[in-house]
Amino acid sequence: MQRNSIKVSMAVVRRLPKYYRYLGDLIHNDVMRISSKELGKLMGLTASQIRQDLNCFGGFGQQGYGYNVIELQKEIGSILGLSKSYNCVIVGAGNLGQAIANYEGFKREGFILKAMFDVNPRLIGNTIRDIKILDILDLGEYVKSNDIQIGIICVPKEHSQSVADTLIENNVKAIWNFAPTDVSVPDNVVIENVAISESLYTLTYLMNEDSLNI
Amino acid sequence: MQRNSIKVSMAVVRRLPKYYRYLGDLIHNDVMRISSKELGKLMGLTASQIRQDLNCFGGFGQQGYGYNVIELQKEIGSILGLSKSYNCVIVGAGNLGQAIANYEGFKREGFILKAMFDVNPRLIGNTIRDIKILDILDLGEYVKSNDIQIGIICVPKEHSQSVADTLIENNVKAIWNFAPTDVSVPDNVVIENVAISESLYTLTYLMNEDSLNI
DNA sequence: TAGATTGTTAATCGATTAACAATC
DNA sequence: TAGATTGTTAATCGATTAACAATC
Known part of the structure; x- marks a missing residue:
């Protein structure tokens, strides 16, 4: 304790x-x-x-x-809170969203993926591992009525903040953001901005570190 | 300076x-x-x-x-070394590998994706954004003869170390590892182990932080 | 010039490491 | 019991913040 x-x-x-x-x-x-x-x-x-x-x-x-x-x-x-389970949605059903949906460890650790959302009519209606891809227009309503606690953002950065806002309005408690920009949230919501490219740039820094010194 | x-x-x-x-x-x-x-x-x-x-x-x-x-x-x-360009390969052409291949900022910042590799015969021969998916058996030979500096690992964790070893044997200078396990490299190679799930677990920790206190 | 803001040194704060008594 | 290894306090180290002279 x-x-x-x-x-x-x-x-x-x-x-x-x-x-x-x-x-x-x-x-x-x-x-x-x-x-x-x-x-x-x-x-x-x-x-x-x-x-x-x-x-x-x-x-x-x-x-x-x-x-x-x-x-x-x-x-x-x-x-870490992994003895609980969490209802999740993924917003953005492109490659990254699908990669996360397919990640084995995700379900094993109690993360229950309830639905995915996208704007692309070609994706809407499809299913990934039994998970339906729904119209992003229905996001707010769905989140509210299905007790979603975690929203996972995999949309282009231009839309990440507005997606976050919709999630927050509908009582999501946490946001895992993969868009390469920092999303802002109020105090009662927790956020992890992943910014994947940052580790790549750290890598190139380290590759060149020696040649930086005088 | x-x-x-x-x-x-x-x-x-x-x-x-x-x-x-x-x-x-x-x-x-x-x-x-x-x-x-x-x-x-x-x-x-x-x-x-x-x-x-x-x-x-x-x-x-x-x-x-x-x-x-x-x-x-x-x-x-x-x-950060972003004024240079880097020849890269992605090993593992599943959703995550494809997501990275499709990431716009990747090419913009001088990362030149030369090829992708996979074991899956259904993927081998396909093309993603003009990038060929090759047989993983040809990885070593390709890396050696195409001056590849950065290897991006998107294979299941069981194979990440052996993929890394092949990359290193063939003179890769840096590895960006997305498999959820830490890959080891010699001193002359730099590594970033991304471990995406760690930020998710940090998120659930923060969601539950208040209830941890006595 | 006067105001603004840097570059840099000094002070503070926090995180890591070392040491060791407690105890299994 | 003796050896091993923890939990915890104290010492050290490093990172952040504050302060201010330099200067654009």
Whole structure:
């Protein structure tokens, strides 16, 4: 449990999904226990940092033993909110929207894709993995009447903010935005602006880093 | 120019693409000059941080005036290595690979997509935006003989490391990995492991943050 | 010139690492 | 028990913010 409402820093929060993933891999490889030292070596973190991170939420380990992998993964999943399920819609049924719809891990972790939306009449009415593509004009009405909590935006950047606004008006609680522009939301809605190209530009920076120095 | 080989921190580097994007938007809106204060308000950063960040690379501003938007964007693009062009291949021609192939900004910023690769015989031989999908068995040979610098991995995670190894053996300099697992590379190759789902889990964390506190 | 805003140094804040007593 | 490893406090390191002289 988190100690007395001390705010956990975003630096820690953004490492949690990585812990979750590595612990999942360990489970997959039938590893039952792990020390902060071993996990650190695996993930490229210090043992100290791992213990600090985990102790923001509680004492999940045991002196002299380490951590029970299954138990720890379950705890972190629960902290991340992955023990719940979420009704989702994808807005924009192009390649990226379809890629996300097809992603296996999505359903496994409790994300229930209820519908997709698009403007393209050729796509409307089609089905992707049992998921119907609906007319984007019906987005607001659908979101409102189907208790959608998460909206996933895969439309061109020109339309991302107006799609977000429609989602928010109809009580979406979170937006996962893949349009290459930052979408704004009110305080009671959470947002992740993904901006995929940023990691590509970081890559080219690193490719050229040496030649930057004088 | 970077002052005497002082290593720029990754915290700064990862903000550069965002500066580049926001400056591009300003250019698009015909804004010719901007102060660190205004840019900070726009991007949600302090003016002080912006000046600190930019001065890792040089004095691009002018006292009493601010920054010339076009000039600054060009400088940052150049720092990011975007003034060069790069030969790229996409490995995995499913939805995600196709989404990236279709991304407009990709070509605009000097990323030249030379070919795509897949195992699926139904995809091999097809064409996406003039780009041929080739047999993954020919990947190594193709990469070697076509001076490919960047490999983009969009295959299932089980195959991501072996694809990376093939790319590296054939002199790729950078890997942009979308498989949901961390790929390892030697020191002379740069890697960005994207792990898209991590931002989704951060989102669900933030959705549930309040209920975590005691 | 006067006002504005930079570049840069100093101060503060926060995150990471180190150390070690507690304990399984 | 002895060895291992945690949880946690203290020390260090790095990043952000504040302040201000320089200057356009």
